[in-house]
Amino acid sequence: MFEQLQAVEDRYEELAELLSDPEVVNDTKRFMELSKEEANTRETVEVYRRYKEVKSGITDAEELLNEKLDDDMQELAKEELSELKTERDELEDRMKILLLPKDPNDDKNIIMEIRGAAGGDEAALFAGDLFEMYQSYAQAQGWKFEVMDANITDIGGYKEVTIMITGDSVYSKLKYESGAHRVQRIPSTESQGRVHTSTATVVVLPEAEEVELDLADKDIRVDIYHASGAGGQHVNKTASAVRLTHEPTGVVVAMQDERSQLKNREKAMKILRARVYDQLQQASQSEYDATRKSAVGSGDRSERIRTYNFPQNRVTDHRIGLTIQKLDQILAGKVDEIIDALVIYDQTAQLDKLNG
Numbered sequence: 001m002f003e004q005l006q007a008v009e010d011r012y013e014e015l016a017e018l019l020s021d022p023e024v025v026n027d028t029k030r031f032m033e034l035s036k037e038e039a040n041t042r043e044t045v046e047v048y049r050r051y052k053e054v055k056s057g058i059t060d061a062e063e064l065l066n067e068k069l070d071d072d073m074q075e076l077a078k079e080e081l082s083e084l085k086t087e088r089d090e091l092e093d094r095m096k097i098l099l100l101p102k103d104p105n106d107d108k109n110i111i112m113e114i115r116g117a118a119g120g121d122e123a124a125l126f127a128g129d130l131f132e133m134y135q136s137y138a139q140a141q142g143w144k145f146e147v148m149d150a151n152i153t154d155i156g157g158y159k160e161v162t163i164m165i166t167g168d169s170v171y172s173k174l175k176y177e178s179g180a181h182r183v184q185r186i187p188s189t190e191s192q193g194r195v196h197t198s199t200a201t202v203v204v205l206p207e208a209e210e211v212e213l214d215l216a217d218k219d220i221r222v223d224i225y226h227a228s229g230a231g232g233q234h235v236n237k238t239a240s241a242v243r244l245t246h247e248p249t250g251v252v253v254a255m256q257d258e259r260s261q262l263k264n265r266e267k268a269m270k271i272l273r274a275r276v277y278d279q280l281q282q283a284s285q286s287e288y289d290a291t292r293k294s295a296v297g298s299g300d301r302s303e304r305i306r307t308y309n310f311p312q313n314r315v316t317d318h319r320i321g322l323t324i325q326k327l328d329q330i331l332a333g334k335v336d337e338i339i340d341a342l343v344i345y346d347q348t349a350q351l352d353k354l355n356g
Contacts, residue, residue: 004099005048012038012045036107044098051091058084097347105206106172111148111274112204115160117180119198124157126183126308127200129331131161134174136333143167148267149255162271164207171206176342178204179303185310195311199304207270208277215273221245224261244268251275306338320345 015038018024024031061081069077114131116124138145144166151159165174182199223243241256242264253275255268307316308327315330315338316323322341324330330338 001095001099005044005095008041009045009048012041015041040102040107044095047091047094047098051088051095054084054088054091058088096351100347100350103172103175105175107169108171108206109164109166110170110174110204110206111271112163112165112174112177112202113160114158114163115201116153116158117199117201119183119196121153121155121157122183122187122196123198123200124153124159125155125187126157126181126198127159127161128157129183129308130181130200130202131158131163133331133333133335134163134165134177137335138165138167138170140333141167141170141173143170148271164270166207171204173339173343174204175206176339176346177202177305179305182304182307183310184307205271205274205278208273215246215269215276219246219248220272221247222265240264242268244272246272246276249276249279251279317342 015034018034019031019038024034058081061077061084064077065074065081112134114127114134116127119126135145144164146164146166147161148164149160149162151161153159180199180201182197184195184197186193187196221244223245225241225243240259240261241254242261243252243254244265245252251272253268253272255264255271258264258267305317305319307318308314308331309316310327312325313327314323314325315327317338320341322338324337326334326337
């Protein structure tokens with residue numbers, strides 16, 4: 001482990017030199033890549049450097065205890081040694097986590113798809129609640145939250161909504177949200193006061209850049225048609241709606257949100273690339289699949305991952321057995337407690353596997 005950490009520190013120092021090199025500074029693409037690498041290794045280096053300081057402090061404190069000291073000094077040295085040893089153990093645990101293999105998608109932006117599933121209008125209303133929860137969370141994180149396509153029901157809520165969330169390490173925090181979310185509450189239309197159960201599904205797709213996934217034009221069938229509103233009314237008279245079909249995988253994306261055909265095509269292409277990228281990863285990368293399935297759930301999107309119980313103001317994440325009596329706060333976007341618990345659970349599972 002320590003050889004690996006030393007190699008990371010050496011590379012970090014090399015990156016600092018490269019980033020001050022005028023040739024690198026003038027090459028925007030290379031400068032951005034190296035800056036990102038430097039930012040990704042900074043925490044590991046800082047923790048490792050602190051670890052070396054603590055180790056040195058332990059040596060000094062032990063040497064001091066071997067000298068003839070008065071009782072007060074002896075007590076102080078013992079206290080300092082105890083604190084330093086506790087910090088050393090904590091830093092060792094942190095370094096192990098920082099050296100875990102990184103999910104290659106962690107730094108990516110995402111495309112999130114939320115759909116009302118079982119439960120009709122109530123499921124669509126709950127999909128709307130989830131939409132607002134993620135919107136508030138994204139806002140608190142300083143991320144950009146952009147609706148790409150939405151199918152709104154007559155009473156509000158969403159049959160389905162597609163969102164692009166961009167910012168710092170979005171996928172690393174929201175990747176655990178894929179799956180079926182279940183709600184238990186009394187719907188506003190329920191006259192008997194009975195609790196109903198409905199579900200909405202969430203899919204989180206890492207954004208795929210063109211350099212990572214070059215979709216050949218010959219593989220994509222493009223259909224252009226008139227955008228229509230509720231009841232088949234024409235929203236506009238120009239053919240602006242776009243449907244893209246990636247024929248090798250059968251992935252289809254339709255987009256009619258914008259009045260401009262070009263804008264609809266751009267949005268549809270982003271979603272298509274993300275869906276195809278995700279499908280290819282699931283199908284061909286066994287290591288990626290193993291990561292998906294090993295820690296937090298199976299990665300199956302039909303898997304029930306969380307229940308939101310309104311009568312008891314309770315949220316339960318079934319994958320890690322976590323129950324929190326703060327449903328109102330969580331739906332207001334304060335989901336850090338759940339996300340942090342999922343991250344720790346995942347990291348612990350990976351460490352256990354390595355220590356095997």
